[in-house]
Amino acid sequence: MKEAENQRKISANLRENEKYLRSRLEKCSDILIRSMRLGEKQKVDCLMVYIEVAVSNMMLDDSAIGKMINHFWEISPEQIQEFIKNNSLGIADVKKLTDMNEALAAMLAGNAVFFIDGYDRAMKISSKGYPSMGVMEAESEKVLRGSREGFSDSVKSNSALVRKRLRDTRLKVEEYYTGVRTHTLTQVLYMEDLVHEELLEQVKERLGRFRIDGILDSGMLEQLTEDVWYSPFPQYQTTQRPDRAVQEILNGKVVILCDNSPEALILPGNFNSFMESSEDWYHRFEMASFLRTLRYLAVIMATVLPGLYLAVIRFHTQILPSALILSLAQAREGVPFSSVTELIFLELSFELIREAGVRVPGTLGNAIGIVGGLVIGQAAVEANLVSPIVVMIVALTALGSMTVPNEEFAAAFRLLKYVFLILGGYLGIYGIVLGVYLTIAHLAGLSSFGVPYLVPFIKKDPHEEKGEGIWRAPLRMRWRRPLYAREEQRIRLKRKEPLS
Template structure:
């Protein structure tokens, strides 16, 4: 619907659209003999700028308004902000009002002046909670999309950092920004993301998690094909590697893609510490991930099906601890695992490290009570506690949840097939991981298709070489833009 030249018709239509919307401020003014209608949403705008500067100047400082092109005249002579535009469709004007801008309509004009006046109530930039780093920046993303893009652009001062903004959600009209480094990111991946974002319609998007589920292809997999982060430095580093960041308004998390299994084992402060310490910690993370997935299943398989694998004294000790326990070993393990999982879910609702403390300490307390009541054996409590500790070492919560789910799959196989079932289950998981891709990138890179990048990605895989040795970007980037570091003796590759 086009804006009418008769202001009364426009006002009537706006009143109809915003009926029973008490937070929408609307007022008709008479400025120099011309009727003007102002509309905005209360507490979503900078009232000092709109009312204290713009409207004040229009009413008390400006002379007569022109009969034609009044919006362009005000843009040039009355509006202090540069971020203004004109629209001729009433739907566009209403969308701008709902987005936090101010719309001004004029009599005998088919255009409305839109002033960028957004000032949403939001929390300030705070410390990261789920990705705590001892060394490095402490700031984290917030629920404001524009604040998040600024936090990234503050770290990458390059005009080749592109930000493509769109709106998703028929009713929510949620702002989504795709950020990438032009010349480094692969154009085919950028285009693929555009198609996926435009390939569906939905009522509303309120967090990046919803967008992730709607755009991933292997929806049946427990392993995420998007990486989430709340750290601006991690997002900026990913962009410099040729990856793409999706910033969703109202979400304190940013999606990074493509991603591989190796990316989930890389913590933000890995690149701020000495390489020897980082290598040691990386190896621990991989070992802990395998332990979190397989330890309960192996215990069931050995204790129930292959006790001959244990020394006689250890087997007798296990048997003594189970005297009087009414449940078989698989049931003991499942009961304790469920208890730890329930405590972990409860702990997620607590701030900071309190959640992890509740998951471990609370689980041990319950385990000790179960041992005292002769419901489970002490060895089961030890196995489950070690499994929980191992899962906490995985830097990404979404990725750790996949191992927690696979753990129960292996427990069930071990309960029926023993150690053979655990090995069979691990083989099926490995085959599944080998079949996954993230926007065309194999999920197990750099451990598969090693010749695709001349084995260069191994330098930041299970171990991390010194930074001056990691001279090339990973497989995500364009082949012509792989080099990212040079010494003084080498040719300047950044021109």
């Protein structure tokens, strides 16, 4: 009975429609139901349903809805229905609805819905929609060169930012609604002639695989649809930058945009793509290659350095020069804790400072991070709770993790750091080697939508061009797309023949 009620058709009797709407929208004070009489001598009863904030100034002359209603004041009832059936005013984005569920969904999406007596259809008329923050700078992906625009909370604005950079009708934007109660709009963007059909079908299948109350951010989509849910390494690349999303679409990847989220999901994801920055394409290849190499060294340092320090000072002191051994021993003199406890204590203290700096608003957060690190580190050394060398180790580890362009990817190494710390502290170099082996084995076994996680280091295509890994080839030599694109569309750069 309840299912039949939800599938109720729109009636030609306006009073029945109004009664049903008022029963469904009872105690919804933010939703307005406005009755009006239009046509010559005001003979036709009409109804407009809309959210007060999402649809404003609807009676003004310069709005599409206002022009339609003003026109209806002067024509006969028969002409009104004829105009509605044919959309003679040419109002943009008008859709005829036959079901009350569709009408309510359209209204809750921020549109106005128009009913007229004697006509068994409703008209969905787009308006300005819900308020949003608008286009802002991408905070988490700062660059020195390139666009400053970042995604906003509005999925429509985000797809428009992509379309602004990729003005090709082969760019397809498919819409889906996820969440039984939230009906969150999700968009799938791809280049029709570049993307593999198998990848596209797999993405659509996974989006329709689950049933959940609501999707409030793209991170929830990511967790529900990824291959290996228990891995700390993300299998979706995330970005707040439209130019980065366009770069990956041109490589044959798929981008997912979720309403109310400024983060776009890029798939398939792989290790190397997380280590790339948008400006790697804008800098000269020498500098871009140097910065990529620096990032890889920083990741190794952020993961292995604390464990390697413990392994050396606890088990393998013979590999260090005598002067350095004496210096380390003197620095640790008087420290009451073991080296493992000392390092874990300082690492957790820094994580606490980092989290506090993120939660405190504005520039005060940055100040707390800097001052807190200096004060706590200096106070701990002077109180003889930790040695100065450990403060230096923790600082270098933190700097290494901050150089990773993707914060979610860096978080995986921040967790992995504690595993290496324990292995190095209690098993020495053998523990470090074991940790490296297990980490590489796990990464080698990961895949994202059928693509190995360690591409391009694991070569899947023998014809793949060089310069896709740590070294970035000159732009004029990047003439082939990666393996994500179809084989017949791999060529992306051609040199024009010189004029004779």
